Amino acid sequence: MAKIAAVIVAAGRGTRAGDPDLAKQFRPIGGQSALRRCLARFAGCGLIHAIQPVIRAGDEGPYREAAEGLSLRGPVHGGDTRQASVRAGLEALAGEQPDIVLIHDAARPFASNDLIARAIAAAPETGAAIPGLAVTDTIKAVDRHGHVGETLDRSTLRAVQTPQAFAFAPILEAHRRAAREGRNDFTDDAALAEWVGMQVRVFEGESGNIKITHAEDFMRAEAMDWAALSDVRTGTGIDVHAFGPGDHVWLGGLKIPHSQTLTGHSDADVGLHALTDALLGALADGDIGSHFPPSDPQWKGAASDRFLKFACDRVAERGGRIAHLDLTIVCEAPKIGPHRDAMRQSIARIAGIAVDRVAVKATTSEQLGFTGRREGIAAYATATIRLPWS
Template structure:
């Protein structure tokens, strides 16, 4: 039986926590949405309607680059409206599978079982028996509910196209279905259960992503990046170091705010992911960076790490100078770096040393910074 698919990815995913919507976050080095589209394309779907938020229509083609057979469809306010829009874009296939993009580990075996089950049914869905004891109550338990005969429904859910279209046409417009199968059930259609799979987990909460990353099976690499920066002293009454303004008898000479600490740290982050250096991203010849605050450079580097599905593990910065004294400002510097990089303070180290009067720092002609970072990324 030939089939097409609707992949629903138009939700906001607010429960997944701050940051990018869950459909567009990276998992195992690629966006969550791409996992499902790849699976249905590999399983032989004749058409794939990818239903997404209208504000993502321009962004999605880059995410799905290299895959074929998909069509982008703007989603509706509710999931049911999004499913209807997706179905309207399909005109091939005796069967249709409807899948939540937030379940990225769908595979060919799941799809094959569902298609086979439609030989004697109008609908089929994977389901797992409820294993936990069920309680009803609101803060206080009022009842223990029998789990006998109860199942956890998953997606994809498969239907004979004619049966689903008929069920949709009779469904009350004011009522929101809890899933797609319930519409076929209500009109008397036969819906069967196929073996569910814990791998068909749904990404809902922040902790789900940590588990999914492990299940993705992608090897994670630990990368080390190093950065070095130096600037001369010049006219002024303060210097910027690690995002903190420190009073001093001189200022620093530089195109931006000449923050050696953040410059070295930015280069370390860029180096860890092989993304050139700070000058390549923010050329000193570009007037827009004249006097710029260096936290912008570090935030940019952190964005590049996140775009690759990576994360910074820890940071170690060493400031080399005779003056100003770093000790009184160390904790403020750690706190500021932690804020910029969105890391716990205990992962940030700021140290200081001198060269015992030797070299340009010893002669107090300028100061220098070195930084080392550890970054974890997908292989």
């Protein structure tokens, strides 16, 4: 069986993407960096034996966050050009001696498992295979004055993507030869392979395998990410806790001074408990009591942000995203209004979503019922999530 390796090139700065302080491969798309998406995709492919990331010196911190929990080789530092960075990755794999190597840009975070499999399957035919898309627009060659020189036959043209797949030994030698001869002007690895006489085969690429280059590409990527999550679900949660002696209450992850406290096995944060149940309900994954039973002493006095974070992680594990969280708190006191925005920020931080996706409202029960008698607080929550359709 062929031994397959992959080089993930993530050593560029991506200044055209509009953020001078954070390279584009570390910027988030749907809560995950572009690099994390790439690394996770290749790490989850059972056909690949070794994954070699290439990063820029100084990017070790954001790289560690992107690579957390994934089975990867230690990163190596890239060079001043993409070509130099690819060669650094190939040299790092030389001791592994893989049969085939895939070379992929971290700026393409949406490569699918099918595309990776097609790349691996296409490589053995000639030792070099690249994904390409047929060009649908009319293409014209122009001179330096902007005058049309000729109209090209688009039937012979392809827009080329990554991952590009090569027999390992020949592509490594091609990179070494280019370095020896001072050639550093190749725009992709296929061009370098052509230069040394390799026959490059083109296989079908993917329209969704976009390259993140400019700021507007991130907006397109976000839209693509949401569009892929077509299973929209809503869950509701309700929680109630009684008052007891004390000097504060926990609400929405905040410690709020009050003449009483809420009693319960944990910190009795009714807001976070209701939100936790709403998310678990949207997932059809039990309720807070089934995951954190009050009979279990380890949850005695536990901070409820742990419960909400658990539910949010369950959404992420299903490949989903939280679209909106809506919390209503019912009580006569304390006053919620002065703390509303801080609660929204607290919930957004725990859930890992933007604060404009969190609503916190408050009302009284007009002195009716147990809340009207100031015996406790109730909370009602709704969670909207989006999952991949299955």
